[in-house]
Amino acid sequence: MxxxxxxxxxxxxxxxxxxxxxxxxxxxxxxxxxxxxxxxVDGDFQDLGALENLGQEQRPEGxxxxxxxxxxxxxxxxxxxxxxxxxxxxxxxxxxxxxxxxxxxxxxxxxxxxxxxxxxxxxxxxxxxxxxxxxxxxxxxxxxxxxxxxxxxxxxxxxxxxxxxxxxxxxxxxxxxxxxxxxxxxxxxxxxxxxxxxxxxxxxxxxxxxxxxxxxxxxxxxxxxxxxxxxxxxxxxxxxxxxEDAGRPVDRPIDAKNTEQLRELYGRYDLPIPKTNAEAAAANLIIEAARGVINIGPSLRRNIDINYLKAHAPEEVYKKHGPTILEAKLAQQASGDLGVFPKTTSSYRTRVGFYSAAQDAVENLKVKSGSYEKLKKLALKQSGVKAKEFEWSGADEAFEGRTDVTPEELSEYLQQNTDLIREEEKIAQGVMRSASSGGYDDGIDEFLDSPNGQDYIKDYLENLEENFKDDFTYQTNMQEIDSYVAADNFDALDEFAEKVDGVSNGRELAEKYPDGWVATDAYYGETKVFGSEEAAANWEWRDNIDSYEAQARAGAENNLNELRVYDPDDFNMTVYGSDAPVADPAELEYANYFPSGGTDMTETRYVFDDPTGDFSEGYFTSGHFDDDENVVAHARTGQFPIETGGTAYHLGEAQSDVQQAARKAKSKGTAGATRTREQELFKENYDQQKELFRQTVVGSESDLSNKVFGYGMGRIGMRFRDNPEALAEYKTIVADFLNDQSGHSPSFSGKFRPENIRDNHSFFDTSKGDTTELNVRLSEFAKYIQENKDKLPEPYTAWADVHTGLSPMIQKQSDELGKLEASGINVENTTVGAPMLESTDAWLDMVLRRQLNDAIASGADYLTLPNPQMVKDYTGGDFEGHRQFYGNIAPKNLMNIVKPADPTADFVPLRMTTGKQPEDVLGLPLTKDLMLGLRKMGMPKYVVPFGGVGLGTLGAVTEDEEMATGGGL
Incomplete structure (x- = not known):
């Protein structure tokens, strides 16, 4: 105080x-x-720049x-x-x-x-x-x-x-x-x-x-x-x-009330005082990152000074929050530094050929023959050849141990077995007008609500008005004044005159309005007199306009529905302004996760198609589609118009569910490396043998239950209700068996009684689900029954004979499992293996090469990638993950693909028109030089992406790359 x-x-x-x-x-x-x-005394703030924009009164220093x-x-x-x-x-x-x-x-x-x-x-x-x-x-x-x-x-x-x-x-x-x-x-x-x-x-x-x-x-x-x-x-x-607060240190620039606080704050983080708003925004981002703020969203990155950020931010902060390729291109465009876009062309649109780098390398070997390992080693020394292509083609197994392999023989094998990925497409042909509901939408309601649709309704309304007025005298409840005069009904006219100004009686009313019409209380709730039929009709039309407008809309809607069925071209031209057919979203599984307004929306799945037939068709699943067996990755595309002209072949989503799941498991420490082909074959064989062994052994106990109770193990809880006599007998036999077994164990001092055996007893439960242990128990029980067959009922002895007969086969299965387990091949803590699943870059590179080829064949002017907010809006997921994947990882990999074919290739920022709103996208112009270069060079079937191409201000991509989602369904 x-x-x-x-x-x-x-x-x-x-x-x-x-x-x-x-x-x-x-x-x-x-x-x-x-x-x-x-x-x-005023301080010297000549160079404060952005600090002068503070909304607080400035106090002098000290x-x-x-x-x-x-x-x-x-x-x-x-x-x-x-x-x-x-x-x-x-x-x-x-x-x-x-x-x-x-x-x-x-x-x-x-x-x-x-x-x-x-x-x-x-x-x-x-x-x-x-x-x-x-x-x-x-x-x-x-x-x-x-x-x-x-x-x-x-x-x-x-x-x-x-x-x-x-x-x-x-x-x-x-x-x-x-x-x-x-x-x-x-x-x-x-x-x-x-x-x-x-x-x-x-x-x-x-x-x-x-x-x-x-x-x-x-x-x-x-x-x-x-x-x-x-x-x-x-x-x-x-x-x-x-x-007093103005004299305390602050943690954020927004909390500062004076320049003294800002000076102290910037000094704390070794930052020079910003001179512009853009520099202040960059400084704010650096401070927020240093404070450990996790969710640094688009608003903090907007309008920042890139040079200030690069000069003063720690390296990891700049890598993570510096501009993506699209953001950098948009900034260049805004500053007028972008120049003229490269010219695209509709020519040279044949597909680029894919080749096997391994096959080409083997064909060029200068040896007559040799061991497979020697030929493979020589081939791997050549540029672009990857061991994974030999491995997943099955060549390692097919030629294992051979010392007389010729290059021609190996080349022929690789030619036949290196097409590892099969494309499966679902296409909704036509323009996808609306898929937001996931079902078919004819667009009629949206059209009728638009200005063009209102004009369409207006035509119907005018027709209704014309018909109404033509038939007015036959449909109205009004009466002509002349009809009252003809009927000498001046009493009624006198009543009307009382409610009308300017006349005192019915005769004056008739003289003043010789062609008049009267609306009465009985039908209209009021009395009104009109001087002519036209005036009366106009009033009644306006009085019921809401009803006629509803009729006009209904008429327009009915007509459009008929056009949609009987004249689709006219319907499309009327509703959409184009006679292009409308795509049906039911043709796709996830049409509502993609922008509307695109043509020929396509869902493409890239399936591992094992050329050797060693793998089953469903040895792994991706969890995305109904029939998603062995899907390595998937993509979603469509063609959209560009505001400045031309067409975009838009790659709106690329994702590998199985590889994403593997990354998550690795990050949590629940799984390790991706399995090799050898490990994958071992695991599949081991799992099959183990399941076969399990089915045989468990099936034997189920057969015992069938013979004794009349049904298998699935209804063991119903034994007492269904067959108490058989249950009592079963419990007695099992107790005698356990007592017989325990007699061989010196450590056992008790004795089993029937009442000690549970009604739902099973050897599977007492074995704790261990199939090997279950097999031992059942074999001992069968042996006991055979030794006491004279004292035991027929169902038991029949089962024991069958089980004993199966024992050699069961033992063989057990031995096979033992050999596999002793092989030394370890698949513990590993994730699923398949071609292109060794890394994000591997499967993404495969998708981008194939999508680039599809874009060329489509005749589009650009191959485009989405902005991260666009992906989040349609697929959900994490914005920062989308930003890294679509803003840095995918563009960087795509540039790695095209730069060797055309060193001048570069991205341009584009505005793509969708059914909802224009979107900023990153476009690769499909130019003559690029397509000719790709055609000459070809594209490898299997490639592990190489080092990144220099991308100017783009900088490096953060370690978030390996956790970026690449989609988000």
């Missing part, structure tokens, strides 16, 4: 003369003159140090000798009466709350202190402190105490004040308020923090609006807190 506030409280009930003395003491200065506050210095010095009031304050007797009587009333309230205050709410002003703070002392049993200290007692004089103080405690009795303590001179009390209160107001004025005059004109204006406005001194002090306290 300031010295001025304290003075105001001491003098609350003092007289004017005392106030004058105190005021004079406070304002007294050397030579009886007021001393001006030291002028504030301002807050000066404030702290002044605050630490004693005031002149504190330096003066102590003053004796004289209060008139009648004023003291009023003060004593109120204090006695307050003291009675405090004496009778009981049951103080354990938890007291935070006070909102000084009065409540003193009331809170009084309650805490009362709760602690220190009432005498409260009553001895006038500051605490006086808190009840203010309504806020008494309300606070009432809110957090109870009274010992309900008597109105105000009744205790019987001798007080209330007029004197009122006078004292008014004088105290004046003193309080004067202390506020002193604070406004002398406190450096309150010297801003806006503060004085704020106080004046509060006084004009009728605010109390307490409310004004709350306002001034808030101003003080704001200026």
């Amino acid at each position: 300031s010295i001025f506030t304290a003075i105001g409280r001491v003098l609350r009930f003092a007289g004017n003369e005392v106030l004058d003395v105190v005021t004079d003491v406070i304002t007294r200065r050397a030579d009886d003159d007021l001393v001006d506050i030291t002028p504030e 301002f807050f140090d000066e404030v702290r210095r002044i605050a630490a010095e004693p005031t002149q009031f504190e330096q003066e000798p102590q003053i004796t304050i004289n209060i008139a007797p009648e004023q003291q009587a009023g003060i004593d009466a109120i204090r006695e009333r307050n003291a009675n309230i405090l004496r009778n205050t009981v049951d103080v709350d354990q938890f007291l709410s935070d006070p909102t002003n000084e009065v409540e703070a003193r009331a809170q202190a009084a309650l805490e002392l009362i709760r602690a049993g220190r009432l005498d200290e409260v009553l001895a402190n006038n500051n605490l007692v006086d808190a009840l004089t203010d309504v806020d103080g008494e309300a606070y105490i009432a809110r957090h405690s109870n009274r010992m009795y309900d008597a109105d303590v105000d009744d205790d004040i019987v001798d007080a001179d209330f007029e004197d009390i009122d006078i004292a209160n008014a004088e105290a308020e004046a003193a309080d107001a004067q202390s506020i004025n002193i604070a406004l005059r002398d406190d450096p923090i309150f010297q801003d004109d806006s503060v004085r204006l704020g106080v004046e406005q509060l006084r004009v609006s009728g605010s109390t001194n307490s409310e004004i002090r709350e306002y001034l306290n808030a101003v003080k807190r704001e200026y």
Whole structure:
């Protein structure tokens, strides 16, 4: 609490003369003159740049140090000798009466709350202190402190105490004040308020923090609006807190209230003071990243100064948050540095041939024959040849151990067995007008709501209006006035005349409107007279316009439905402005995860097609499509118009579910490397043998259950209900068998009884699901039955004979499993293996090469990639993952593919028109040089992507690449 506030409280009930003395003491200065506050000197902020955009008033350098210095010095009031304050007797009587009333309230205050709410002003703070002392049993200290007692004089103080405690009795303590001179009390209160107001004025005059004109204006406005001194002090306290906050360090530029805080913040992160808004945005991103903020979204990266970011951000921050290829191209375009786009061409549109690098290398070998390993080693020395192509073609197995392999023989094998990926396409031919609902949408409602559709309805409405007016006299419920005259029905006309201005009777009405028509109350709820048939028809048409508009829309809709069925070309031209056929989203599985407005939307799956036939068709699944066996990756494409002209072959999604699942498992530590072909074949063989063994053994116990109970193991819980006699016999036999077995074990001292055997007993359960252990138990049980066949029922002996007969086959299966387990091939903690699944780059490179070939064959001008927000809007998923994958990884890999064919190839930013809105996309122009270069060079069937091509300001891609989703369904 300031010295001025304290003075105001001491003098609350003092007289004017005392106030004058105190005021004079406070304002007294050397030579009886007021001393001006030291002028504030503006700092040198010539190079602050973006800092000048702060929405706060700038304070000169050292301002807050000066404030702290002044605050630490004693005031002149504190330096003066102590003053004796004289209060008139009648004023003291009023003060004593109120204090006695307050003291009675405090004496009778009981049951103080354990938890007291935070006070909102000084009065409540003193009331809170009084309650805490009362709760602690220190009432005498409260009553001895006038500051605490006086808190009840203010309504806020008494309300606070009432809110957090109870009274010992309900008597109105105000009744205790019987001798007080209330007029004197009122006078004292008014004088105290004046003193309080004067202390506020002193604070406004002398406190450096309150010297801003806006503060004085704020106080004046509060006084004009009728605010109390307490409310004004709350306002001034808030101003003080704001200026105190302005002197504290901040963690974010947005929290800074002055340049001094910004200087300190930028210095803390070794950043130069930004000179532009773009630099300030870059500095903010660097600070947020350093603070550990995880979700740095597009808004923080928008409009940043790339040079500032690159110069001052840590390397990992720039790698992750620097511009993607699309963002960099858009920035170049905005600054006018992009130049003219390369010219595309509709020529040279034949597909690029794919070749086997391994086969070509083998054909070029200069040896007559040799071991397979020698030929393979020589081939791998040639450029672009990968061991994975030999491996997944099956050549490693086909030629294993051979020493007489000729290059011609190996080349022929590779020619026949290196087509490892089969493309499967689902195409929705035509323009995909709408697939948001996942079903067929004819677009009629959307068209009728459009301006063109409203014109279409208007034609129907005009036809309806014309027909209505032509048939008006036959359809209306109005009557001609002439018909009343002909019928000599002037009484009715007299009634009409009473409701019409300008006529006094029916005859005048008939004379004034000889061709008139009358609408009566009976049909229209009012009486109206029209001078002509045309006027009457116009009024009735307008009166029912809502109904006719609904009829017009229904008529237009019916006609469009007929056109859609019987004349699709006319329908498409009318509704879509094009006679192109409309695509049916039912032809696809996920049409609603792709922008509408594209032509020939296609879902392409890339399936591992093992040329050797060693793998089953479904040895792995991707989890995306209904029949998704052995799907290595999938893509989604369509052709869209470009705003500046031309067509985009848009690769809107590329994803490998199985490889993505493997990456996630590796990141969690639940799986390791991708399995090789040898490991995959071993695992498939082992799993098959293990399952065969399991089926044989488990099937044997199920056969036992069938023979004894009439059904297999699936209903063992129903034994007691269905066949209690057979169950009792089974439990007895099993108990005898277990006792016989335990007799061979010296450690067993108990004895099994039938009641110890569960009703749903099975040897599978007692073996804890271990198939080998189950086989041992069943074999022992069969042996026991055969040894006691004379004493046991026929179903048991029949089963034992069959099981014993199966034992050699079961043993052979067990031996095979044992050999596999002893082979030394380890598949524990591995993930599924298939061609192109060794890394993100491997499967993505395969998809991009094939999609590039499809784009060339389509006749489109550009192969385009989406922006990350576009992918998120349609497929969901993580924005940052999409940003890295579609903004850096996919473009970088695509550029690696095309640069060797055309060193001038580069991306351009494009605006692609979709059915919803234009979208920024990254386009690769399909130029003559590029397509001729690709045709000459060809594209390998199997390639592990090589080192990245230089991409200027794009920079490196972060380690997030390996966790980027590549899609998001």
